[in-house]
Amino acid sequence: MTISFIGHGYVGLVTACIFADFGNKVWVIGHTPEKIKRLKEGDPIIYEPGLQELLKKNLEAKRLFFTTEYDEAISESNIVFITVGTPPKKTGEADLSAVFAVSQEIAKHLRKGLTVVSCKSTVPVGTNKKVEVLLNSHKPTGAEVAVASCPEFLREGTAIQDTLYTDRVVIGSDSKEAIDLLLQLHEPLSGKRVITDLASAELIKYTANAMLATKISFANLISFYCEKTGADVETVLDGVGLDKRIGNIFMDPGIGYGGSCFPKDVKALINIGLTSGVDASLLQAVDRVNDETRNNFINKFTAFFEKQPTSHTQKKIAVWGLSFKPNTDDIRQAPSLSLIDRLLKDGYTVSVYDQAASENVKKIYGDKIHYASDPYEAVDNADALCIVTEWNEFKQADLQRIKSLMKKPVIFDGRNIYHPTTLQKMGFTYISTGRRPVL
Numbered sequence: 001m002t003i004s005f006i007g008h009g010y011v012g013l014v015t016a017c018i019f020a021d022f023g024n025k026v027w028v029i030g031h032t033p034e035k036i037k038r039l040k041e042g043d044p045i046i047y048e049p050g051l052q053e054l055l056k057k058n059l060e061a062k063r064l065f066f067t068t069e070y071d072e073a074i075s076e077s078n079i080v081f082i083t084v085g086t087p088p089k090k091t092g093e094a095d096l097s098a099v100f101a102v103s104q105e106i107a108k109h110l111r112k113g114l115t116v117v118s119c120k121s122t123v124p125v126g127t128n129k130k131v132e133v134l135l136n137s138h139k140p141t142g143a144e145v146a147v148a149s150c151p152e153f154l155r156e157g158t159a160i161q162d163t164l165y166t167d168r169v170v171i172g173s174d175s176k177e178a179i180d181l182l183l184q185l186h187e188p189l190s191g192k193r194v195i196t197d198l199a200s201a202e203l204i205k206y207t208a209n210a211m212l213a214t215k216i217s218f219a220n221l222i223s224f225y226c227e228k229t230g231a232d233v234e235t236v237l238d239g240v241g242l243d244k245r246i247g248n249i250f251m252d253p254g255i256g257y258g259g260s261c262f263p264k265d266v267k268a269l270i271n272i273g274l275t276s277g278v279d280a281s282l283l284q285a286v287d288r289v290n291d292e293t294r295n296n297f298i299n300k301f302t303a304f305f306e307k308q309p310t311s312h313t314q315k316k317i318a319v320w321g322l323s324f325k326p327n328t329d330d331i332r333q334a335p336s337l338s339l340i341d342r343l344l345k346d347g348y349t350v351s352v353y354d355q356a357a358s359e360n361v362k363k364i365y366g367d368k369i370h371y372a373s374d375p376y377e378a379v380d381n382a383d384a385l386c387i388v389t390e391w392n393e394f395k396q397a398d399l400q401r402i403k404s405l406m407k408k409p410v411i412f413d414g415r416n417i418y419h420p421t422t423l424q425k426m427g428f429t430y431i432s433t434g435r436r437p438v439l
Ligand code: UDX
Pocket: 152, 153, 154, 155, 156, 157, 209, 212, 216, 249, 250, 251, 252, 253, 254, 255, 256, 257, 258, 259, 260, 261, 262, 324, 325
């Protein structure tokens, strides 16, 4: 089969490489010549484990092609996937301008006969119908188009494995031809098939992300209860999660969810509720608890330092982890940014370390903060260490060395990566999430 992807972000590029690896001819269309040039040279632009190897392999096999031109790609494609961004507007509503703009471009280049156009971008219910109208009104005579919603559930950091070993393939369409062609394309992937209408497929994606965000906010809410009552959040959630009806996956409390999906999709679903007359207060609470989780971390930090005699300007704070989660360089909606903003506003000196995301953070803060080349350099002479992202390399770091390097052995842990008793024995002050502080 020949297929095209419009957009080369996490969803577009990863899925394109995987379908090329299965032996299909795959085009990826982008609008920035410089990026397309880098992709053609085997540079994935984004950091995703295993992606560069997969990209290079399929470029060399001449199954994967990058272009800025719609014509050559669309005119020979059986299926076209739209994988452009749908960022939130100020109201929380998803901005669909890119989806609609590329739909018109696709339409102009459709060949004679049937082409399936499928949206993998997360879009509100009804969007694919609007895409269908646009395609039909701009397509050349003789071209036929069938629209399908085929949402993607991959996570950054584990995108390739998530795609290959997905729990389900969701295909929503009114067209039997579209469903059959998409089933054929997805044949090598594991997971159950969910075949449904356009609206249900569109809503499955939002519902999945909102449900996962709800679990995280619920765990964070319980961590607030633990901090007030002296209970231990890890034990509470373990005790609860052993109930098979509940489970404990995606219930890690911490510093709140970030990234390009959960914050945006929860807000978009709230907006859909508000505009369609559905009570969105449960989701509004999920969103609010996420903000409170970030604030709670910062408040614990400020409360601790307000009691200290010396001024903030004389203090250096180390931050470990800048990406919104481990194994990615993505800093969209990352909790580290809210923390750094606050630290700089309060006059602290900030030294950060992240194995992948420092370059992206440099674009925001420039030389206002120091970028360490390893975790130990970051904590050198620091008054406190804030752990924001649970990269593996922090989990078994040399705590004795850290203690000897720091001016004061104080750790604020937004991801609960250490045991309070271990840190207590070593003489650290250790303030984590939903657990008794070691003071
Ligand atoms: C998410 C969905 O998981 C994926 O199915 C969808 O396609 C895109 O959105 P992603 O944002 O890449 O994926 O990462 P994910 O692993 O889901 O983490 C999202 C955020 O939640 C991160 O900030 C992470 O730190 C946080 N999180 C996750 C928690 O705070 N606790 C948890 O238990 C799990």
